[in-house]
Amino acid sequence: METSQWKLPDHPKLPKGKTVAVVVLDGWGEANADQYNCIAVADTPTMDSLKQGAPDKWRLVKAHGTAVGLPTEDDMGNSEVGHNALGAGRIYAQGAKLVDFALASGKIFQGEGFKYIEECLENGTLHLIGLLSDGGVHSRLDQLQLLLKGAAEHGAKRIRVHILTDGRDVLDGSSVGFVEILEKDLEELRKKGVDAQIASGGGRMYVTMDRYENDWGVVKRGWDAQVLGEAPYKFRSAVEAVKKLREDLKVSDQYIPPFVIVDENGKPVGPIVDGDAVVTINFRADRMVMVAKAFEYENFDKFDRVRFPKIRYAGMLQYDGELKLPSHYLVEPPEIERTSGEYLVHNGIRTFACSETVKFGHVTFFWNGNRSGYFNPELEEYVEIPSDSGITFNVQPKMKALEIAEKTREVILSRRFDQVRVNLPNGDMVGHTGDIEATVVACKAADDAVKMILDAIEQVGGIYVVTADHGNAEDMVKRNKSGQPLLDKNGNIQILTSHTLQPVPVAIGGPGLAPGVRFRKDVSKAGLANVAATVMNLHGFEAPSDYEPTLIEVIDN
Numbered sequence: 001m002e003t004s005q006w007k008l009p010d011h012p013k014l015p016k017g018k019t020v021a022v023v024v025l026d027g028w029g030e031a032n033a034d035q036y037n038c039i040a041v042a043d044t045p046t047m048d049s050l051k052q053g054a055p056d057k058w059r060l061v062k063a064h065g066t067a068v069g070l071p072t073e074d075d076m077g078n079s080e081v082g083h084n085a086l087g088a089g090r091i092y093a094q095g096a097k098l099v100d101f102a103l104a105s106g107k108i109f110q111g112e113g114f115k116y117i118e119e120c121l122e123n124g125t126l127h128l129i130g131l132l133s134d135g136g137v138h139s140r141l142d143q144l145q146l147l148l149k150g151a152a153e154h155g156a157k158r159i160r161v162h163i164l165t166d167g168r169d170v171l172d173g174s175s176v177g178f179v180e181i182l183e184k185d186l187e188e189l190r191k192k193g194v195d196a197q198i199a200s201g202g203g204r205m206y207v208t209m210d211r212y213e214n215d216w217g218v219v220k221r222g223w224d225a226q227v228l229g230e231a232p233y234k235f236r237s238a239v240e241a242v243k244k245l246r247e248d249l250k251v252s253d254q255y256i257p258p259f260v261i262v263d264e265n266g267k268p269v270g271p272i273v274d275g276d277a278v279v280t281i282n283f284r285a286d287r288m289v290m291v292a293k294a295f296e297y298e299n300f301d302k303f304d305r306v307r308f309p310k311i312r313y314a315g316m317l318q319y320d321g322e323l324k325l326p327s328h329y330l331v332e333p334p335e336i337e338r339t340s341g342e343y344l345v346h347n348g349i350r351t352f353a354c355s356e357t358v359k360f361g362h363v364t365f366f367w368n369g370n371r372s373g374y375f376n377p378e379l380e381e382y383v384e385i386p387s388d389s390g391i392t393f394n395v396q397p398k399m400k401a402l403e404i405a406e407k408t409r410e411v412i413l414s415r416r417f418d419q420v421r422v423n424l425p426n427g428d429m430v431g432h433t434g435d436i437e438a439t440v441v442a443c444k445a446a447d448d449a450v451k452m453i454l455d456a457i458e459q460v461g462g463i464y465v466v467t468a469d470h471g472n473a474e475d476m477v478k479r480n481k482s483g484q485p486l487l488d489k490n491g492n493i494q495i496l497t498s499h500t501l502q503p504v505p506v507a508i509g510g511p512g513l514a515p516g517v518r519f520r521k522d523v524s525k526a527g528l529a530n531v532a533a534t535v536m537n538l539h540g541f542e543a544p545s546d547y548e549p550t551l552i553e554v555i556d557n
Protein backbone atom coordinates (compact mmCIF):
# COMPACT_ATOMS: atom_id res chain seq x y z
CA MET A 1 0.00 0.00 0.00
CA GLU A 2 1.24 3.51 -0.76
CA THR A 3 2.24 5.76 2.10
CA SER A 4 -0.69 8.12 1.52
CA GLN A 5 -3.17 5.25 1.89
CA TRP A 6 -1.96 4.58 5.41
CA LYS A 7 -2.84 8.09 6.57
CA LEU A 8 -5.68 8.02 9.10
CA PRO A 9 -8.12 10.94 9.32
CA ASP A 10 -7.95 13.04 12.46
CA HIS A 11 -10.64 12.32 14.98
CA PRO A 12 -12.98 15.32 15.00
CA LYS A 13 -13.07 15.58 18.75
CA LEU A 14 -10.24 13.61 20.35
CA PRO A 15 -6.72 14.96 20.80
CA LYS A 16 -3.43 13.32 19.86
CA GLY A 17 -0.36 12.96 21.99
CA LYS A 18 -1.70 11.02 24.97
CA THR A 19 0.11 7.91 26.15
CA VAL A 20 -2.31 5.02 25.73
CA ALA A 21 -1.72 1.83 27.72
CA VAL A 22 -3.49 -1.21 26.28
CA VAL A 23 -3.52 -3.99 28.84
CA VAL A 24 -4.71 -7.49 27.92
CA LEU A 25 -5.38 -9.81 30.81
CA ASP A 26 -5.03 -13.25 29.30
CA GLY A 27 -7.86 -15.61 30.23
CA TRP A 28 -9.92 -13.09 32.23
CA GLY A 29 -13.63 -13.46 31.56
CA GLU A 30 -16.72 -12.23 33.35
CA ALA A 31 -18.94 -14.71 35.16
CA ASN A 32 -21.13 -14.97 38.23
CA ALA A 33 -19.23 -15.15 41.49
CA ASP A 34 -18.85 -18.53 43.13
CA GLN A 35 -16.05 -20.65 44.57
CA TYR A 36 -14.91 -21.72 41.08
CA ASN A 37 -14.63 -18.17 39.82
CA CYS A 38 -11.01 -17.49 40.78
CA ILE A 39 -11.26 -13.83 39.77
CA ALA A 40 -14.18 -13.32 42.13
CA VAL A 41 -12.47 -15.25 44.93
CA ALA A 42 -9.18 -13.37 44.52
CA ASP A 43 -8.54 -9.95 45.97
CA THR A 44 -8.69 -7.80 42.82
CA PRO A 45 -9.37 -4.22 43.94
CA THR A 46 -8.09 -2.60 40.75
CA MET A 47 -10.23 -4.58 38.34
CA ASP A 48 -13.17 -4.23 40.78
CA SER A 49 -12.81 -0.45 40.78
CA LEU A 50 -12.78 -0.37 36.96
CA LYS A 51 -16.07 -2.23 36.98
CA GLN A 52 -17.58 0.56 39.02
CA GLY A 53 -17.29 2.64 35.85
CA ALA A 54 -20.08 0.68 34.11
CA PRO A 55 -21.85 1.43 31.85
CA ASP A 56 -19.92 4.46 30.54
CA LYS A 57 -16.33 3.31 31.17
CA TRP A 58 -16.67 -0.44 31.64
CA ARG A 59 -18.55 -2.94 29.50
CA LEU A 60 -18.45 -6.49 28.24
CA VAL A 61 -17.62 -7.69 24.74
CA LYS A 62 -17.86 -11.09 23.10
CA ALA A 63 -14.64 -13.08 22.88
CA HIS A 64 -15.75 -16.44 21.47
CA GLY A 65 -17.49 -18.03 18.50
CA THR A 66 -18.37 -16.09 15.39
CA ALA A 67 -17.41 -12.76 17.02
CA VAL A 68 -13.78 -13.84 16.64
CA GLY A 69 -14.11 -15.77 13.38
CA LEU A 70 -14.61 -19.28 14.78
CA PRO A 71 -17.01 -21.77 13.17
CA THR A 72 -19.79 -21.83 15.79
CA GLU A 73 -21.03 -20.21 18.98
CA ASP A 74 -19.90 -23.35 20.83
CA ASP A 75 -16.27 -22.52 20.10
CA MET A 76 -14.53 -20.96 23.07
CA GLY A 77 -12.22 -18.05 22.46
CA ASN A 78 -8.47 -18.37 22.39
CA SER A 79 -5.39 -16.19 22.30
CA GLU A 80 -4.76 -16.41 18.58
CA VAL A 81 -8.22 -15.37 17.43
CA GLY A 82 -8.63 -12.98 20.37
CA HIS A 83 -5.42 -11.04 19.75
CA ASN A 84 -5.96 -11.17 15.98
CA ALA A 85 -9.35 -9.49 16.49
CA LEU A 86 -8.00 -6.97 19.01
CA GLY A 87 -5.19 -5.96 16.69
CA ALA A 88 -6.88 -6.21 13.29
CA GLY A 89 -10.19 -4.56 14.16
CA ARG A 90 -12.05 -6.87 11.79
CA ILE A 91 -13.35 -10.42 12.04
CA TYR A 92 -11.58 -12.94 9.82
CA ALA A 93 -12.66 -16.49 9.13
CA GLN A 94 -10.03 -18.23 11.21
CA GLY A 95 -7.96 -21.38 10.64
CA ALA A 96 -10.56 -23.71 12.16
CA LYS A 97 -13.19 -22.47 9.74
CA LEU A 98 -10.91 -22.32 6.70
CA VAL A 99 -9.83 -25.93 7.19
CA ASP A 100 -13.49 -26.96 7.58
CA PHE A 101 -14.30 -25.32 4.23
CA ALA A 102 -11.29 -26.84 2.48
CA LEU A 103 -12.13 -30.33 3.74
CA ALA A 104 -15.86 -30.05 3.02
CA SER A 105 -15.27 -28.90 -0.56
CA GLY A 106 -12.37 -31.27 -1.12
CA LYS A 107 -10.25 -28.30 -2.21
CA ILE A 108 -7.63 -29.25 0.34
CA PHE A 109 -6.63 -32.17 -1.91
CA GLN A 110 -6.36 -29.99 -5.00
CA GLY A 111 -4.14 -27.32 -3.49
CA GLU A 112 -0.42 -26.78 -3.97
CA GLY A 113 0.41 -28.16 -0.52
CA PHE A 114 -1.26 -31.51 -0.98
CA LYS A 115 0.09 -31.84 -4.52
CA TYR A 116 3.56 -31.29 -3.08
CA ILE A 117 3.32 -34.09 -0.52
CA GLU A 118 1.31 -36.34 -2.85
CA GLU A 119 4.50 -37.13 -4.76
CA CYS A 120 5.73 -39.12 -1.74
CA LEU A 121 2.58 -41.17 -1.24
CA GLU A 122 3.40 -43.85 -3.80
CA ASN A 123 6.64 -45.00 -2.21
CA GLY A 124 6.90 -43.20 1.10
CA THR A 125 4.95 -42.92 4.35
CA LEU A 126 2.60 -40.04 5.16
CA HIS A 127 3.20 -38.82 8.73
CA LEU A 128 0.54 -36.69 10.42
CA ILE A 129 1.67 -34.88 13.56
CA GLY A 130 -0.60 -32.84 15.81
CA LEU A 131 -2.89 -32.25 18.74
CA LEU A 132 -5.47 -34.99 19.22
CA SER A 133 -8.68 -33.54 20.65
CA ASP A 134 -11.87 -31.77 19.72
CA GLY A 135 -10.76 -28.56 21.46
CA GLY A 136 -10.90 -26.54 18.27
CA VAL A 137 -8.15 -24.20 19.47
CA HIS A 138 -5.13 -25.70 17.69
CA SER A 139 -6.72 -28.59 15.81
CA ARG A 140 -9.83 -30.76 15.65
CA LEU A 141 -10.13 -34.51 15.64
CA ASP A 142 -12.89 -34.51 12.99
CA GLN A 143 -10.57 -32.61 10.65
CA LEU A 144 -7.83 -35.21 11.21
CA GLN A 145 -10.36 -37.96 10.48
CA LEU A 146 -11.36 -36.33 7.18
CA LEU A 147 -7.74 -35.73 6.25
CA LEU A 148 -6.88 -39.37 6.91
CA LYS A 149 -9.77 -40.60 4.81
CA GLY A 150 -9.01 -38.17 1.98
CA ALA A 151 -5.29 -38.90 2.01
CA ALA A 152 -6.02 -42.63 1.66
CA GLU A 153 -8.40 -41.90 -1.22
CA HIS A 154 -5.67 -39.84 -2.84
CA GLY A 155 -3.12 -42.58 -2.77
CA ALA A 156 -1.57 -42.78 0.70
CA LYS A 157 -0.59 -46.41 1.25
CA ARG A 158 1.25 -46.13 4.52
CA ILE A 159 0.21 -43.61 7.17
CA ARG A 160 1.68 -42.95 10.60
CA VAL A 161 0.03 -40.63 13.10
CA HIS A 162 2.13 -38.96 15.80
CA ILE A 163 -0.31 -37.85 18.47
CA LEU A 164 -0.03 -35.08 21.03
CA THR A 165 -2.44 -35.52 23.90
CA ASP A 166 -4.40 -32.47 25.07
CA GLY A 167 -6.16 -32.05 28.44
CA ARG A 168 -5.69 -28.27 28.19
CA ASP A 169 -8.34 -27.19 25.69
CA VAL A 170 -10.47 -30.16 26.78
CA LEU A 171 -10.96 -32.09 30.04
CA ASP A 172 -7.95 -33.86 31.48
CA GLY A 173 -8.29 -37.60 30.97
CA SER A 174 -10.23 -37.22 27.72
CA SER A 175 -7.22 -38.24 25.63
CA VAL A 176 -7.91 -41.95 26.07
CA GLY A 177 -11.26 -41.55 24.33
CA PHE A 178 -9.74 -39.56 21.48
CA VAL A 179 -7.06 -42.20 20.92
CA GLU A 180 -9.76 -44.88 20.85
CA ILE A 181 -11.71 -43.00 18.18
CA LEU A 182 -8.56 -42.54 16.10
CA GLU A 183 -7.65 -46.22 16.48
CA LYS A 184 -11.06 -47.21 15.09
CA ASP A 185 -10.54 -45.03 12.03
CA LEU A 186 -7.07 -46.45 11.47
CA GLU A 187 -8.50 -49.95 11.72
CA GLU A 188 -11.05 -49.07 9.04
CA LEU A 189 -8.22 -47.85 6.82
CA ARG A 190 -6.29 -51.07 7.42
CA LYS A 191 -9.33 -53.04 6.31
CA LYS A 192 -9.15 -51.07 3.08
CA GLY A 193 -5.53 -52.07 2.62
CA VAL A 194 -3.85 -48.94 3.95
CA ASP A 195 -1.06 -49.64 6.41
CA ALA A 196 -2.15 -47.05 8.99
CA GLN A 197 -1.05 -46.84 12.63
CA ILE A 198 -0.24 -44.50 15.47
CA ALA A 199 3.57 -44.30 15.65
CA SER A 200 4.36 -42.09 18.62
CA GLY A 201 2.87 -39.75 21.15
CA GLY A 202 3.30 -37.47 24.12
CA GLY A 203 1.61 -34.65 26.03
CA ARG A 204 1.32 -31.33 24.22
CA MET A 205 3.11 -29.30 26.92
CA TYR A 206 6.03 -31.72 27.12
CA VAL A 207 6.35 -32.86 23.54
CA THR A 208 6.54 -30.74 20.35
CA MET A 209 4.10 -27.90 21.09
CA ASP A 210 6.33 -25.28 22.73
CA ARG A 211 5.95 -21.69 21.56
CA TYR A 212 7.99 -18.52 21.22
CA GLU A 213 11.20 -20.51 21.74
CA ASN A 214 10.58 -20.92 25.45
CA ASP A 215 12.06 -24.43 25.60
CA TRP A 216 13.52 -26.21 22.57
CA GLY A 217 13.84 -29.34 24.68
CA VAL A 218 10.10 -29.81 24.16
CA VAL A 219 10.49 -29.88 20.38
CA LYS A 220 13.54 -32.14 20.63
CA ARG A 221 11.61 -34.74 22.63
CA GLY A 222 9.05 -34.79 19.84
CA TRP A 223 11.71 -35.00 17.13
CA ASP A 224 13.40 -37.92 18.85
CA ALA A 225 10.15 -39.88 19.05
CA GLN A 226 8.64 -38.92 15.69
CA VAL A 227 11.72 -38.83 13.48
CA LEU A 228 14.28 -41.02 15.22
CA GLY A 229 11.81 -43.44 16.77
CA GLU A 230 13.45 -42.97 20.17
CA ALA A 231 11.59 -42.36 23.42
CA PRO A 232 11.89 -43.40 27.06
CA TYR A 233 8.65 -45.40 26.82
CA LYS A 234 7.73 -48.07 24.31
CA PHE A 235 4.31 -49.62 23.89
CA ARG A 236 2.52 -51.89 21.47
CA SER A 237 -0.58 -49.69 21.48
CA ALA A 238 -1.26 -45.99 22.02
CA VAL A 239 -4.37 -46.57 24.12
CA GLU A 240 -2.29 -48.67 26.47
CA ALA A 241 0.48 -46.04 26.42
CA VAL A 242 -1.79 -43.19 27.42
CA LYS A 243 -3.66 -45.17 30.08
CA LYS A 244 -0.54 -46.65 31.62
CA LEU A 245 1.60 -43.51 31.62
CA ARG A 246 -1.22 -41.49 33.20
CA GLU A 247 -1.72 -44.10 35.88
CA ASP A 248 1.86 -45.08 36.66
CA LEU A 249 3.42 -41.62 36.49
CA LYS A 250 0.39 -39.71 37.78
CA VAL A 251 0.72 -37.25 34.93
CA SER A 252 -2.06 -35.34 33.22
CA ASP A 253 -2.75 -35.56 29.49
CA GLN A 254 -0.81 -32.33 28.87
CA TYR A 255 2.39 -33.76 30.34
CA ILE A 256 2.49 -37.38 29.18
CA PRO A 257 6.14 -38.18 28.37
CA PRO A 258 7.11 -39.17 24.83
CA PHE A 259 6.47 -42.75 23.77
CA VAL A 260 6.89 -44.75 20.59
CA ILE A 261 4.79 -47.62 19.34
CA VAL A 262 6.86 -50.72 18.58
CA ASP A 263 6.19 -53.94 16.69
CA GLU A 264 6.44 -57.47 18.07
CA ASN A 265 10.25 -57.27 17.78
CA GLY A 266 10.43 -54.03 19.73
CA LYS A 267 11.13 -52.00 16.60
CA PRO A 268 9.51 -48.55 16.30
CA VAL A 269 6.70 -48.71 13.74
CA GLY A 270 7.05 -45.27 12.25
CA PRO A 271 10.25 -43.23 12.32
CA ILE A 272 10.40 -40.56 9.63
CA VAL A 273 12.83 -41.42 6.85
CA ASP A 274 14.00 -40.15 3.45
CA GLY A 275 11.21 -40.04 0.91
CA ASP A 276 8.40 -39.62 3.47
CA ALA A 277 5.84 -36.83 3.64
CA VAL A 278 5.09 -34.99 6.89
CA VAL A 279 2.06 -32.83 7.65
CA THR A 280 1.59 -30.95 10.92
CA ILE A 281 -2.19 -30.99 11.27
CA ASN A 282 -2.65 -28.05 13.68
CA PHE A 283 -4.16 -24.95 12.11
CA ARG A 284 -3.08 -22.61 14.90
CA ALA A 285 0.30 -21.05 14.42
CA ASP A 286 2.07 -20.29 17.67
CA ARG A 287 2.81 -23.82 18.84
CA MET A 288 3.73 -25.07 15.37
CA VAL A 289 6.36 -22.50 14.37
CA MET A 290 9.21 -24.19 16.24
CA VAL A 291 8.54 -27.70 14.95
CA ALA A 292 8.07 -26.25 11.45
CA LYS A 293 11.55 -24.78 11.66
CA ALA A 294 12.97 -28.15 12.68
CA PHE A 295 11.35 -29.87 9.69
CA GLU A 296 12.00 -27.15 7.16
CA TYR A 297 15.35 -25.50 7.86
CA GLU A 298 18.45 -27.06 6.35
CA ASN A 299 20.58 -25.04 8.75
CA PHE A 300 19.28 -25.46 12.23
CA ASP A 301 21.16 -25.20 15.52
CA LYS A 302 18.47 -25.32 18.19
CA PHE A 303 19.17 -28.97 19.01
CA ASP A 304 21.00 -31.85 17.40
CA ARG A 305 18.55 -33.46 14.99
CA VAL A 306 20.95 -36.42 14.55
CA ARG A 307 19.27 -37.20 11.26
CA PHE A 308 17.62 -34.67 8.93
CA PRO A 309 15.57 -36.84 6.59
CA LYS A 310 14.89 -35.72 3.03
CA ILE A 311 11.14 -35.38 3.28
CA ARG A 312 8.36 -33.25 1.87
CA TYR A 313 6.87 -31.21 4.67
CA ALA A 314 3.66 -29.18 4.70
CA GLY A 315 1.77 -27.40 7.47
CA MET A 316 -2.01 -27.47 7.68
CA LEU A 317 -1.64 -23.69 7.26
CA GLN A 318 1.29 -21.41 6.74
CA TYR A 319 2.15 -20.54 10.32
CA ASP A 320 4.20 -17.37 9.87
CA GLY A 321 3.39 -15.05 6.98
CA GLU A 322 6.53 -12.98 7.42
CA LEU A 323 8.94 -15.93 7.57
CA LYS A 324 6.83 -17.74 4.95
CA LEU A 325 6.99 -20.78 7.19
CA PRO A 326 6.37 -23.47 6.23
CA SER A 327 6.79 -22.87 2.54
CA HIS A 328 4.23 -25.57 1.72
CA TYR A 329 0.82 -25.78 3.37
CA LEU A 330 -2.56 -27.37 2.73
CA VAL A 331 -4.86 -24.42 3.42
CA GLU A 332 -4.33 -20.69 2.85
CA PRO A 333 -4.23 -18.89 6.21
CA PRO A 334 -6.53 -15.92 6.87
CA GLU A 335 -5.08 -12.93 5.11
CA ILE A 336 -4.99 -10.51 7.98
CA GLU A 337 -3.78 -7.19 6.65
CA ARG A 338 -3.84 -3.49 7.54
CA THR A 339 -3.82 -4.15 11.28
CA SER A 340 -4.26 -1.28 13.72
CA GLY A 341 -0.63 -1.59 14.79
CA GLU A 342 0.58 -1.11 11.25
CA TYR A 343 -1.72 1.88 10.67
CA LEU A 344 -0.71 3.55 13.90
CA VAL A 345 3.00 3.14 13.22
CA HIS A 346 2.47 4.66 9.76
CA ASN A 347 0.81 7.57 11.51
CA GLY A 348 3.79 8.13 13.75
CA ILE A 349 2.56 6.34 16.87
CA ARG A 350 5.61 5.13 18.76
CA THR A 351 4.69 1.67 19.97
CA PHE A 352 5.99 -0.49 22.79
CA ALA A 353 4.81 -4.07 23.36
CA CYS A 354 5.73 -6.41 26.20
CA SER A 355 4.91 -9.70 27.83
CA GLU A 356 6.83 -12.64 29.18
CA THR A 357 7.96 -15.35 26.78
CA VAL A 358 4.87 -17.57 26.96
CA LYS A 359 2.63 -14.74 25.73
CA PHE A 360 5.15 -12.48 24.03
CA GLY A 361 3.98 -13.35 20.52
CA HIS A 362 0.39 -12.64 21.52
CA VAL A 363 0.88 -8.85 21.73
CA THR A 364 3.32 -8.82 18.82
CA PHE A 365 2.86 -11.70 16.34
CA PHE A 366 -0.88 -12.33 16.81
CA TRP A 367 -1.64 -8.64 17.36
CA ASN A 368 0.01 -7.82 14.05
CA GLY A 369 -1.91 -10.46 12.07
CA ASN A 370 0.44 -13.46 12.53
CA ARG A 371 3.44 -11.52 11.44
CA SER A 372 6.72 -11.40 13.31
CA GLY A 373 9.04 -8.41 13.34
CA TYR A 374 8.61 -4.66 13.42
CA PHE A 375 6.76 -2.45 10.92
CA ASN A 376 9.23 0.32 11.63
CA PRO A 377 12.06 -0.43 14.06
CA GLU A 378 12.64 3.27 14.61
CA LEU A 379 9.20 3.70 16.13
CA GLU A 380 8.72 0.33 17.81
CA GLU A 381 10.22 -1.66 20.63
CA TYR A 382 9.05 -5.12 21.67
CA VAL A 383 10.39 -6.45 24.97
CA GLU A 384 10.20 -10.08 26.04
CA ILE A 385 10.63 -10.83 29.75
CA PRO A 386 12.00 -14.41 29.93
CA SER A 387 9.44 -16.85 31.34
CA ASP A 388 10.40 -19.64 33.67
CA SER A 389 10.67 -22.79 31.61
CA GLY A 390 10.29 -26.42 32.58
CA ILE A 391 7.66 -25.72 35.26
CA THR A 392 3.90 -25.82 35.44
CA PHE A 393 2.80 -22.34 36.36
CA ASN A 394 0.76 -23.34 39.39
CA VAL A 395 4.07 -23.54 41.25
CA GLN A 396 4.86 -19.92 40.27
CA PRO A 397 1.42 -18.35 39.84
CA LYS A 398 2.75 -14.82 40.02
CA MET A 399 4.83 -15.61 36.94
CA LYS A 400 6.54 -12.42 35.67
CA ALA A 401 3.59 -10.08 36.26
CA LEU A 402 5.64 -7.80 38.48
CA GLU A 403 8.53 -7.65 36.02
CA ILE A 404 6.18 -6.90 33.12
CA ALA A 405 4.49 -4.16 35.13
CA GLU A 406 7.80 -2.66 36.24
CA LYS A 407 9.12 -2.55 32.71
CA THR A 408 5.84 -1.07 31.48
CA ARG A 409 5.85 1.56 34.19
CA GLU A 410 9.42 2.53 33.34
CA VAL A 411 8.55 2.86 29.67
CA ILE A 412 5.39 4.88 30.36
CA LEU A 413 7.25 7.27 32.66
CA SER A 414 9.99 7.70 30.05
CA ARG A 415 7.33 9.12 27.69
CA ARG A 416 9.22 7.52 24.79
CA PHE A 417 6.11 5.79 23.46
CA ASP A 418 2.56 6.73 22.51
CA GLN A 419 1.16 3.22 22.79
CA VAL A 420 2.27 0.79 25.46
CA ARG A 421 0.73 -2.65 24.97
CA VAL A 422 1.08 -5.56 27.36
CA ASN A 423 -0.28 -9.02 28.00
CA LEU A 424 -0.53 -10.31 31.58
CA PRO A 425 -0.61 -14.12 31.29
CA ASN A 426 -1.41 -15.22 34.84
CA GLY A 427 -5.15 -15.93 34.76
CA ASP A 428 -4.75 -18.02 31.63
CA MET A 429 -1.50 -19.90 32.17
CA VAL A 430 -2.33 -20.85 35.75
CA GLY A 431 -5.98 -21.44 34.87
CA HIS A 432 -4.85 -24.10 32.38
CA THR A 433 -3.20 -26.07 35.17
CA GLY A 434 -6.60 -26.58 36.81
CA ASP A 435 -5.16 -25.60 40.20
CA ILE A 436 -7.85 -23.41 41.73
CA GLU A 437 -5.82 -22.11 44.68
CA ALA A 438 -2.90 -21.16 42.47
CA THR A 439 -5.24 -19.48 39.97
CA VAL A 440 -6.59 -17.26 42.76
CA VAL A 441 -3.00 -16.17 43.50
CA ALA A 442 -2.46 -15.63 39.77
CA CYS A 443 -5.49 -13.34 39.48
CA LYS A 444 -4.29 -11.20 42.35
CA ALA A 445 -0.85 -10.92 40.75
CA ALA A 446 -2.42 -9.75 37.48
CA ASP A 447 -4.55 -7.22 39.35
CA ASP A 448 -1.45 -5.88 41.16
CA ALA A 449 0.28 -5.48 37.79
CA VAL A 450 -2.70 -3.59 36.35
CA LYS A 451 -2.53 -1.23 39.32
CA MET A 452 1.13 -0.44 38.70
CA ILE A 453 0.46 0.30 35.05
CA LEU A 454 -2.57 2.48 35.80
CA ASP A 455 -0.58 4.41 38.42
CA ALA A 456 2.06 5.19 35.80
CA ILE A 457 -0.63 6.30 33.33
CA GLU A 458 -2.00 8.57 36.05
CA GLN A 459 1.43 10.18 36.44
CA VAL A 460 1.85 10.99 32.74
CA GLY A 461 -1.74 12.12 32.20
CA GLY A 462 -2.40 9.18 29.88
CA ILE A 463 -5.27 6.90 28.95
CA TYR A 464 -5.78 3.21 29.64
CA VAL A 465 -7.73 0.47 27.92
CA VAL A 466 -7.91 -2.69 30.00
CA THR A 467 -9.37 -5.80 28.42
CA ALA A 468 -8.87 -9.56 27.97
CA ASP A 469 -8.62 -12.02 25.09
CA HIS A 470 -11.06 -14.72 26.32
CA GLY A 471 -12.23 -16.31 29.54
CA ASN A 472 -10.45 -18.92 31.63
CA ALA A 473 -9.83 -18.10 35.33
CA GLU A 474 -13.43 -16.98 35.94
CA ASP A 475 -14.70 -20.54 35.65
CA MET A 476 -12.70 -23.57 36.69
CA VAL A 477 -15.38 -26.23 36.67
CA LYS A 478 -17.24 -28.10 33.97
CA ARG A 479 -20.96 -27.37 34.27
CA ASN A 480 -24.20 -28.84 33.02
CA LYS A 481 -26.59 -26.77 30.91
CA SER A 482 -28.17 -25.18 33.97
CA GLY A 483 -24.79 -24.13 35.29
CA GLN A 484 -24.38 -26.74 38.03
CA PRO A 485 -20.84 -28.19 38.50
CA LEU A 486 -20.51 -31.68 37.03
CA LEU A 487 -19.11 -34.53 39.07
CA ASP A 488 -16.97 -37.40 37.82
CA LYS A 489 -17.67 -41.04 38.67
CA ASN A 490 -15.82 -40.69 42.00
CA GLY A 491 -17.96 -37.73 43.02
CA ASN A 492 -15.24 -35.14 42.48
CA ILE A 493 -15.91 -31.97 40.55
CA GLN A 494 -14.64 -31.97 36.98
CA ILE A 495 -11.96 -29.32 36.79
CA LEU A 496 -12.09 -27.14 33.69
CA THR A 497 -8.57 -26.47 32.44
CA SER A 498 -9.76 -24.86 29.20
CA HIS A 499 -10.95 -21.44 28.14
CA THR A 500 -14.63 -20.55 28.38
CA LEU A 501 -17.43 -19.01 26.34
CA GLN A 502 -17.70 -16.02 28.67
CA PRO A 503 -17.52 -12.37 27.57
CA VAL A 504 -14.61 -10.20 28.68
CA PRO A 505 -14.45 -6.70 30.12
CA VAL A 506 -13.24 -3.55 28.39
CA ALA A 507 -12.48 -0.59 30.65
CA ILE A 508 -11.31 2.87 29.64
CA GLY A 509 -10.09 5.76 31.73
CA GLY A 510 -7.13 7.79 32.90
CA PRO A 511 -6.55 11.52 33.26
CA GLY A 512 -5.89 11.91 29.54
CA LEU A 513 -9.32 10.63 28.55
CA ALA A 514 -11.18 13.61 27.13
CA PRO A 515 -14.25 14.67 29.11
CA GLY A 516 -17.40 13.42 27.48
CA VAL A 517 -15.89 10.12 26.26
CA ARG A 518 -18.10 7.18 27.13
CA PHE A 519 -19.13 3.82 25.75
CA ARG A 520 -21.81 4.00 23.09
CA LYS A 521 -25.10 2.32 23.84
CA ASP A 522 -25.76 1.32 20.24
CA VAL A 523 -23.10 -1.40 19.76
CA SER A 524 -24.70 -4.04 21.92
CA LYS A 525 -23.28 -6.94 19.90
CA ALA A 526 -19.69 -5.76 20.24
CA GLY A 527 -16.77 -8.15 20.30
CA LEU A 528 -13.01 -7.93 20.63
CA ALA A 529 -12.69 -6.61 17.07
CA ASN A 530 -14.38 -3.35 18.16
CA VAL A 531 -11.45 -2.53 20.42
CA ALA A 532 -9.03 -1.57 17.62
CA ALA A 533 -11.10 1.38 16.35
CA THR A 534 -11.60 2.44 19.96
CA VAL A 535 -7.84 2.54 20.58
CA MET A 536 -7.25 4.41 17.31
CA ASN A 537 -9.75 7.05 18.46
CA LEU A 538 -7.95 7.40 21.77
CA HIS A 539 -4.78 8.15 19.81
CA GLY A 540 -6.71 10.95 18.06
CA PHE A 541 -7.50 9.15 14.80
CA GLU A 542 -10.58 7.86 13.06
CA ALA A 543 -10.41 4.16 12.22
CA PRO A 544 -10.56 2.94 8.60
CA SER A 545 -14.15 2.58 7.43
CA ASP A 546 -14.03 -1.20 7.11
CA TYR A 547 -13.03 -1.66 10.74
CA GLU A 548 -15.63 -2.84 13.24
CA PRO A 549 -17.18 0.26 14.85
CA THR A 550 -15.61 2.02 17.78
CA LEU A 551 -17.04 1.40 21.23
CA ILE A 552 -16.84 5.06 22.26
CA GLU A 553 -18.56 8.34 21.59
CA VAL A 554 -17.82 11.88 22.74
CA ILE A 555 -20.69 13.74 24.36
CA ASP A 556 -20.49 17.55 24.32
CA ASN A 557 -20.67 18.80 27.87
Ligand SMILES: O=C(O)[C@H](O)COP(=O)(O)O
Nearest residue numbers: 078079080137168169428
Ligand atom coordinates in the same frame (compact mmCIF):
# COMPACT_ATOMS: atom_id res chain seq x y z
O1 LIG B 1 -1.96 -22.99 23.60
C1 LIG B 1 -2.46 -22.96 24.72
O2 LIG B 1 -1.81 -22.78 25.76
C2 LIG B 1 -3.94 -23.23 24.84
O3 LIG B 1 -4.34 -24.19 23.90
C3 LIG B 1 -4.73 -22.01 24.55
O4 LIG B 1 -4.29 -20.92 25.30
P1 LIG B 1 -4.12 -19.48 24.66
O5 LIG B 1 -5.08 -19.42 23.52
O6 LIG B 1 -4.53 -18.55 25.79
O7 LIG B 1 -2.73 -19.32 24.29
Ligand SMILES: [Mn+2]
Nearest residue numbers: 026027079469
Ligand atom coordinates in the same frame (compact mmCIF):
# COMPACT_ATOMS: atom_id res chain seq x y z
MN1 LIG C 1 -5.14 -16.21 25.79
Ligand SMILES: [Mn+2]
Nearest residue numbers: 027428429432
Ligand atom coordinates in the same frame (compact mmCIF):
# COMPACT_ATOMS: atom_id res chain seq x y z
MN1 LIG D 1 -4.97 -20.12 27.23
